[in-house]
Amino acid sequence: MRIRRLLALALATAAxxxxxxxxxxxxxxxxxxxxxxxxxxxxxxxxxxxxxxxTVCVLxxxxxxxxx
Numbered sequence: 001m002r003i004r005r006l007l008a009l010a011l012a013t014a015a016x017x018x019x020x021x022x023x024x025x026x027x028x029x030x031x032x033x034x035x036x037x038x039x040x041x042x043x044x045x046x047x048x049x050x051x052x053x054x055t056v057c058v059l060x061x062x063x064x065x066x067x068x
Contacts, residue, residue, distance in 0.1 A: 034068040 037047050040057035047067055049055050055067040 033065055035065045037067055040065070040067060 035057050037055075037057070040047050040059075043059060045057045045059040045065075047055060047057055056064045057067050058064055
């Protein structure tokens with residue numbers, strides 16, 4: 001009986017962790033921030049064109065934000 005409880009607890013924990021990770025990834029994708037090139041350079045960043053990708057602003061702290 002104890003093995004069943006432990007197995008159920010492990011499955012419930014794994015399912016909850018998977019659901020929260022999926023929710024966090026969806027929220028991050030929905031709220032992707034953008035910046036203009038002028039704002040990027042004003043904040044000390046550099047504008048880079050990624051081949052076959054988007055144009056991004058690389059800020060001094062290393063973060064990358066998509067340029068609108």
